[in-house]
Amino acid sequence: MKIEPKQIKIREVFDGYADQGDDGVFAYGGRLAIRPPYQREFVYDNDQAESVIQTVLKGFPLNVMYWVKASPDSYEVLDGQQRTLSVMQYLKHQYPITLDGKKYYWDALPDDSYDAIMNYEFMVYICEGKESEKLEWFRVVNIAGAKLTEQELRNSVYTGAWLSDAKRYFSKRNCAAKLLSDKYITGDPNRQELLEKALRGICEYQGISEITEYMARYKSDADADELWQYFQDVIHWVEKIFPKYFLDMKGLDWCHLYNEYHNFAYNSSVMAAEVKRLHEDEDVQKPKGIYEFLLCRDTDPFAGRLLNLRAFDKRDKLAAYSRQNGICPICGEHFAFEEMEGDHIKPWSKGGQTTPDNCQMLCKACNGKKSDKY
Ligand SMILES: [Zn+2]
Structure with missing residues (x-):
């Protein structure tokens, strides 16, 4: 230097x-x-x-x-x-x-x-x-x-034809990438935030750990077609899987979701009905998690965590504890209240709700072994 x-x-x-x-x-x-x-x-x-x-x-x-x-x-x-x-x-x-x-x-x-x-x-x-x-x-x-910004710094180092072309797509207030993705992805093109998000996405997609590595590899390319293609694929995929738009779709890490789930098949009309149903479910406390939940629920036994599902309150749990006389219905042993956890008798994922009559107390060991995690 x-x-x-x-x-x-x-x-x-x-x-x-x-x-x-x-x-x-x-x-x-x-x-x-x-x-x-x-x-x-x-x-x-x-x-x-x-x-x-x-x-x-x-x-x-x-x-x-x-x-x-x-x-x-x-x-x-x-x-x-x-x-x-x-x-x-x-x-x-x-x-x-x-x-x-x-x-x-x-x-x-x-x-x-x-x-x-x-x-x-x-x-x-x-x-x-x-x-x-x-x-x-x-x-x-x-x-x-x-x-x-970090991306502005990277841009000042990895200059060349590739970068000029990438900026044409990603780096102006009304650039093509902004117009395409504004409903889904946040970021100020002027501050290179949109370019950074696209780069972060394609790096993950290609298994490259650092944005600088990608830029170093491609900086002499004549154009940034690959990156622009990738970004369009992401947005088109979102529009295909979730054809009905909701405001809470904006700001999710769609590049990451695309990378993780674009090889799975989804039925978009089922997805649309499920998005609507979950938005109306009072147990769902984190509506922004609905989209990833629907993408991964068939493969991830803990998918329910994405929705921050409402838990039973103490009153419901005490009532269940006294109904059961402190006995865990699975192992039949007696436990102190503090050693037990509230559980949905009919799991939330099977339509059970967070209501007092659907609450039972399980010992921590039995609750941990339960296959219906939510
Ligand atoms: Zn038990």
Whole structure:
């Protein structure tokens, strides 16, 4: 890992400055991506931007900026994006600053102020190294400065054609992935949260333990078709299995559910009826668990835990205990109340409810051996 400090005049950075919208913002003779394609947009307001210009005009130091060397002759801004954009946008006459109570756009500035800005030097650390080293180092830098998300950090390291294409699908407010999945998956595309969720899903699907491993493997690919295909498969599967939409479907880990259960067969009209029935069942205290419950109940004897089923209250249990005279009906032994647990005589999964007449007390050992777990 090499970190090289360099002073770079604003005049040099401004050379070739071009804001290409979604395709990124470039400067420094086209060699610097101030904002790479499909990344979070400029968020400084005019006051913050003006204070950058005032700092520069007075010749005071701005905080150090970090550029990443992406290729032998190209860089990306890791930290300092908004300060750099503030300066560039002022030089493009996009907002005025106030001097002695008067508003000045760039072209109206007195000559000495003009020179003061153009000759001002940014203090830039240029870093170069293995991807894993950069990522580790960026995390440390990030604590102090730019507050990038984990996925934004990964994106600043694993650059290339694959990433540009992936961002096209996953990284804008109205990107295709957001439009497709908004009813089911939460996450701000601008903060790369949707991309992160898709990546986490496909990694699990392919048995890859780290997102960085996936990105390192595919970063030189021409496109991100595989990831986009996978993500579409997930959403289409959800829509097929659960054709009727409920609001509590939003925010579940659908990628994970797809990975786990997409090879099983489900009857969607049975599923629809079951979702409706469970939403109406007062014993179900965690409705968000209904979907995974229905996917796994045939294979997981403990599936009921997903619904946080209502338990018998103490009054019901005491009544059952006294009815049984403290005897466990399975082993026939006597136990203290505290050594016993409330149990559904007719299991909940067979239609039994959490009502006093369906309550019996079992000793812990017998309750643990029961095959109907819920
Ligand atoms: Zn017993």
